[in-house]
Amino acid sequence: SWNGPKCEYFELIYVSPLIIIVIVIANRRMSREIAERKAAEALVAKKEQQLRTAMENMPGGMVMVDEDLGIVLSNEQFQQMFDLPDDLVQIDRPLIDAFVYLAQSGVYGNVRAVDLVSQITERFNDGESHTYERHLSNGKIYEMSIGPTPSGGSVAVATDITERKQAEQIVADQRQALKSVLENTVQAIIAIDKNYELIVCNARFQNLLSLPEELTVPGTTTRAIVEHAARVGFYGEGEQEELIESRMKALTSGKPLQIEMNTTDGLTWYATLQPSPEGGFVLTYTDITER
Numbered sequence: 001s002w003n004g005p006k007c008e009y010f011e012l013i014y015v016s017p018l019i020i021i022v023i024v025i026a027n028r029r030m031s032r033e034i035a036e037r038k039a040a041e042a043l044v045a046k047k048e049q050q051l052r053t054a055m056e057n058m059p060g061g062m063v064m065v066d067e068d069l070g071i072v073l074s075n076e077q078f079q080q081m082f083d084l085p086d087d088l089v090q091i092d093r094p095l096i097d098a099f100v101y102l103a104q105s106g107v108y109g110n111v112r113a114v115d116l117v118s119q120i121t122e123r124f125n126d127g128e129s130h131t132y133e134r135h136l137s138n139g140k141i142y143e144m145s146i147g148p149t150p151s152g153g154s155v156a157v158a159t160d161i162t163e164r165k166q167a168e169q170i171v172a173d174q175r176q177a178l179k180s181v182l183e184n185t186v187q188a189i190i191a192i193d194k195n196y197e198l199i200v201c202n203a204r205f206q207n208l209l210s211l212p213e214e215l216t217v218p219g220t221t222t223r224a225i226v227e228h229a230a231r232v233g234f235y236g237e238g239e240q241e242e243l244i245e246s247r248m249k250a251l252t253s254g255k256p257l258q259i260e261m262n263t264t265d266g267l268t269w270y271a272t273l274q275p276s277p278e279g280g281f282v283l284t285y286t287d288i289t290e291r
Contacts, residue, residue: 060159067152069095069124081142081158082107096121109137124154133161141165175200175218187284194279196222196252208263208285209234222251233264251281260288 061078065071070092079089088098099120103113123130129147136142143159182189182202190201198220206216209229214220226247229235235243250257250273257273270286 060157062155062157063089063095064149064155065095065124065153069121069154071095072153078158081140081160095124106137109135124156133165134158187286189282189284190225191282192222192251192280194276196280198222198225199280205285208269223248226251236262236264251283 061075061081063071063074063078071089071094072091074089078084079086082098082102084098084101087093088101096117099108099116100113102108103111103116108116123146127148129145131143131145134142134144139162140160141162143161144156145159146154146156148154178191179200179202182200185202186204188202188205188208190205191199193199198216198218200218201211201216205211209225210232211225211228215225215228223244226244230240230243230247235247254275256275257271259271261269261271263269266289267287268289270288272284272286273281274283275281
């Protein structure tokens with residue numbers, strides 16, 4: 001009978017190719033999804049490696065934390081700069097633990113751990129960017145920059161600025177020493193750098209030109225000082241713009257100059273302009289009224 005086993009055999013033979021086709025299609029789809037997933041994972045791994053390489057080659061220490069201040073990632077420089085044990089920079093370790101360690105070990109000087117934790121927590125959690133200097137007990141000076149991330153966490157970067165601050169202090173000390181010398185001379189003196197900006201001037205020069213305090217700040221332009229001198233009549237009568245341009249031309253010519261001039265208060269001055277080898281000049285006024 002056709003309704004017996006033969007019919008069942010026929011149905012089995014007929015259905016099997018469909019099942020095979022379905023399996024093949026499913027396998028192809030699965031293989032494609034696996035390949036795409038592997039490609040995506042490889043891309044993520046590549047990006048992570050690029051990020052890690054960038055982190056390890058940046059000039060400072062860097063640490064990223066989540067919204068709970070748990071460490072997401074950090075570079076070796078961060079650990080080295082603060083001399084932190086390995087266990088304090090592990091992923092998910094609260095960053096606060098590291099700062100407690102720094103306070104208790106004296107790295108941050110005479111500061112209580114509770115005060116440091118409060119300060120750091122506020123800076124990391126307020127959603128604002130912060131830049132400040134941190135002086136360590138070993139003499140190092142770090143510039144700390146903290147900023148929020150889109151995910152709600154924060155990233156902090158520490159840059160060693162010790163050498164820069166030391167160089168700035170040397171310049172400041174030299175400037176103060178020069179200022180002390182200038183204040184003890186009978187001449188009115190001003191020193192200008194290669195960018196024609198003020199290095200220093202003494203009180204006698206300030207009084208001679210009636211300079212306001214804001215024009216005695218290092219970095220003030222020569223033109224600003226000359227314009228003020230013209231306004232107060234230091235250069236005598238004449239068209240102000242012409243007086244300004246003629247003085248600027250002489251001061252920036254790179255040539256030495258010696259002249260005598262009279263001021264409205266009846267005094268006679270001997271002015272000497274001496275260009276500096278590296279650019280800029282030194283200008284002195286000597287009172288020769290009684291000679």
